[in-house]
Amino acid sequence: MSKIERFSEKVMKFAQLRYVKIIMNSFLGIAAFSIGASLFSLVRSIPIPIWQEFLNNTGLTSILNIPISMVSNLYAIMVVISIGYEVGKSFGQRPLPAAMVAFGSFMILTPFVANISLTNEAGEAVSGLAQNVISIGVLGSQGIFLAMISGLIAARLYVFLLEKNVKIRMPDSVPPSVAGMFETMIPAGLVFIIFIVFRVVFEHTSFGTMQTFIYTILQKPIVGIGANPIGAALYLFVGKFLWMFGIHGDLLTYATLGSVRQAATQANMAAFAAGEAVPYLEWGLLTPFANIGIFGLTLLLVFSKSKQYKSLGKLALPTSIFNITEPIMFGFPIILNPIMAIPFVLTPGISVVLTSLLMNIGIVAPLTGVALSNVIPAPIYLWMATNSITGLIWGVILVLINAAIFFPFFKVAERTAVKGENEAEVK
Template sequence: MPASVPPAVGQMFETMIPGGVTFILYLVVRYAVSLTSFATMQNLIYTIIQTPLMGATANMAGMLVYCIASKVLWLFGIHGGLVTYAAFGTIIKTTGAANVSAFAAGETVPYLEWGMVTGFTNVGMLGLSLAMIICTRSKQYKSLGKLSLPTSLFNISEPLIFGFPLVMNPVMAIPFILSPIVSILPTVVVMQLGLVAPITGAQVATTIPFPIWLSLMNSSVSGFIWGLVVVALNVLLYLPFVKIADRMACSEETASEATGAQS
C-alpha cells in the first residue's frame, strides 16, 4: 500500500486478501463436494472420519486406552484429563448423545462404558483416602488421609496426586492406573446382567460424591448401593500399596526421631 495510506486501513486490506482467497477456495471445495454422493462437507467428514473413528474407539478397548493414557500422563505431572479429553472429547460427546437418544426411545443405552468414564476416573482417590485412614500408622499419611478425604469425596484428585505424591511414584502407579479399570469393568458387567439398573444417559456433574453420582446416572437406588461397592473395591485395591508406603514412612519417621533425640 502507498505510504499515504493510514496503517489501520492498510492492515484491513492485508487481512482481506488472504481471507478472500480462503473464502473462494472453500466455495470451490463446497461446490465440488456437492457434485458427489456426499452432498455436503458435513456428510463427507462424518463418513470418512467420524464413522471409522467411532468404530475403532467407541468401545471397551477405546475406553481402556483413554483411562490408561490419562493416568500415565498424570504420573509425569501432566494433567491427563485435559490432554486425553482433547483427543477423545468427540467420542465422549457422540456416545453421550447416542445414549440419550436410545433412552428416550425406550432402548438400552449402547455405550455404557463411555457414558460413565468421566465419573469413574477419580473414584480411586476416595479409595486411597479411606485406605490411608484405615491402615496407616505414620503421621504424614494418617494426616494426609484425613485432609484429602473431603476433596476426594467430591472427586478432586490433585491434593493426593501431588501431596502423596502419586507423581513419579512407581509403586503407587500400579493401583492408580488399575483403579478406573477395576471400577468400570465390573460395573458394565452387573448392568448388562440386570443386577444394577443401566445408566440413562443423563449428564451429571462429576463433583458429586460417587455413590450419589451413580444413583443419579441410573435413577435407581441400585446405583447408590453399587457405588459403595465400587468405593470398597478401590479401598481393597489401594490397601497393600498404602501399607508399603506407610512402612517406609514409619521407618523414616523413626529414624528422624532417633536423630533428633541424639542431637
C-alpha cells in the same frame, strides 16, 4: 538426562504444539455451554420418584429439555466458531473475523437436505427428502469432526491470505472498524470459494456431502473405538500413566481426544433429552471413574497406622470425595511412585469394565445420558446418571473395590512410613 525425563520432555512438547493447544483451548472455551446444560440435566435427573412425577405432571420435563437439546444439537456450531477464534488469536490476527469465516465455511459444507416425516390433514404419515432444510443432527454431535476440520482449515487459510497481504488496504484516515471490514472481504471470499469447490466435489461422490464423508469414514469409527469397555479403559489408562511422570495426563488425553469424547457426550445428551437409550455407554463412564481409585486410597489413609498418612488422609478426604486429587497426587505422593503406579493406573479401567459388564447384563441400571458435573462423588454420580438406586449401591461397592485393589500396595508404603516415624522417635 534419564529416559523418564526424555519421555516427559517429548510429551510436554507435543502438548505445546500450536494446533494441539488450539483444539484444547477451543473445547475448554465452550465448556461453559456444556456446564450450563449439565445444570438443567442435574435438576431433571434427580432420582427421587416424587420429584420425577412432579416434573412430568407440570410439564417441566419438556422445559428443562430445551437447553439440553440446544447445546447437544448445536454443539458443532459452537466448536467451529471457537476453533476459528483460537486460530485467529494464535496467529496474531483479529479472532472474531477468523471465527466467522470458519463458521461460514462450515455452513457451506453443511447439507441443506434432510429426511422429514409429516402428517397430512387426513392423518397419514408422509416422509421423504426436503430441500433447504438442515438436519439438526449435523449441527450437533454428528458434525463435530467436520466443524473441527473445516474450522482449522478455513481459519488458517484466512490467516494465510492476510499474512500475504491479499486484502484491500484502506487509508490511515479510515476508522479501524471500517478498514477491518474491507480487509476481510477478499480473503474471506476466497476461502468461501474454496469451500464451495469442496461442496461441489463431494456432491458428485457416493457420499453426497463432505459431512457424510467425514462422519462415516472418520468420526463414527473413531468414536466407536471408545464405545466398548476396552477402549474406555485404555483412554483412562493413558491419562493415569502419564501422571506417573509428572504430566497432567487427564488434560493431555482430553486435548488429543476431546473431540471424540465430546461427540459421544453430546450424542448421549441428545438421547437423554429424547428419552432414548445412550449410544455410547462406556464414554459416559469416564467422568465418574477417572479419580475413583484416589477416593479409595484416601479412605485407607484415614485409617492408616502411619501418623503422617493419617493426617494427610483427614486433610484430603473432603477434596477426594469431590474428585479433587491434587493433595494425594502431590502429598502422598502418587507421582513418580513406583509402588503405587500399578493400582493408580489400573483402577479406573477396572471400574469401567466392571460397571459396563453389570449394566449390560442388567444388574445395574444403564446410564440415561444425563450430563453431570465431574465434582459429584462417584456413588451419587452413578445414582443420578442411572436414575436408579442400583447405581448408588454399585458406586459404594466400587469405592470399596478400589480401596481393596490399593490395599496391598498401600501397606508396603505404610510399613516404610511407620518404620521411618519410629526411627525418628528413637532419635
